[in-house]
Amino acid sequence: MCGVGECDESGVAAQYRGKSVFVIGGSGFLGKVLIEKLLYSCDGINKVYVLMRDNRNASAQQRLDKIFQLPVFSRLQKEKPWAMEKVAVVTGDLTSCNLGLSETDEEEMIEKVSYVFHLGATVNFNDPVELMFDINVGGTERVMNLCKRMKRLQKFVYVSTAFSNSNHQVIEERIYPLPFTLNAIKKQILGGLYPKEVEKLLGKLLVVLSEKSI
Template structure:
């Protein structure tokens, strides 16, 4: 919880953290709708925690639900030591955890390491690039998966964006099917799901290949024209074929242009 505090000259001081304001203000608020109780003892697998959004989620969970079980954090690294280093510098030492640091004091480091388990992996590989032991442990223990890892660069190479933002969720869902205790799979999408629509947005399921462009066309009153269905597998094959038929010094530029076009 961040707030602005005024000085005597009524000038705001930015970046001041109020830990007291971050706590529930009443017993009713503490009970909520049962989320706190649901998380008690649960074990999670979270991707993207070295980024922005999932890092805030980890902080929220550990601050408001400290009796949560383990949180396995998928980290791209060359080995366990490198993953632990990223966990320390990019998560534990992050400014967003200042409230937790103040709350736990000298025991902060021990608390964080008792909850967070860095796992070396790669989102784009089979079994998330995990070693056999990690696959066995996580698949048998995890109750919830939060997938928040993605490439958010708007002008990214098409093959890179496809690999992370399309293949990545597919690999996550394949792995989730192996988790014996899983109760929830949450995917945080990079898609602008509401497009340019305004007013009340109804939650309607999309079929594979559907897009908002089709919905906008159907409601705009303009003559309908066919909109091609997105063929994800076809797009992936196209990217592979383009790489194989291009000169090495042309690949990066071609995929950059293709990314902007697609």
């Protein structure tokens, strides 16, 4: 990402010049900072597409308009208000097939996007395990399936939740092996287990992970 102040055109900003970015999870605290930084520091960026859901109280566009009124975007509003015109809402949902994209939006993503930032997740641990799995794991799979069809894709950046690999004091930038395969976990969680069985499975997973970190 861009450093403090404006990006050096010979460095990071140059990489984004003329390129379009797709941000999933743009309404989260990291997503807001990412969008602001890209718009403020990388003047040559072409377009920033943001995946957002409609909800019962507001449309996806109305939600984005409200986000732009937050303090994090104050310097952008004051110094480079024109940059926000580069942001385009893409209505969709991580839990929907093909992210719930319209045919027009899907085609635009495939033809124009060069960088994808996936920050979308749920950290509400009161949700059913099946729903958390569908959003955090299934949603990521759907995003990657779309990325595989993008003709201009150069980078895919995934940002996990703060609770990933929480049994480690220091988390490195690498993929940590699981004691179970993803398919095994998926089969158990989505196979209709009772809550106590799911709790037992997750408890076993945490114990194994803890032992590995000692």
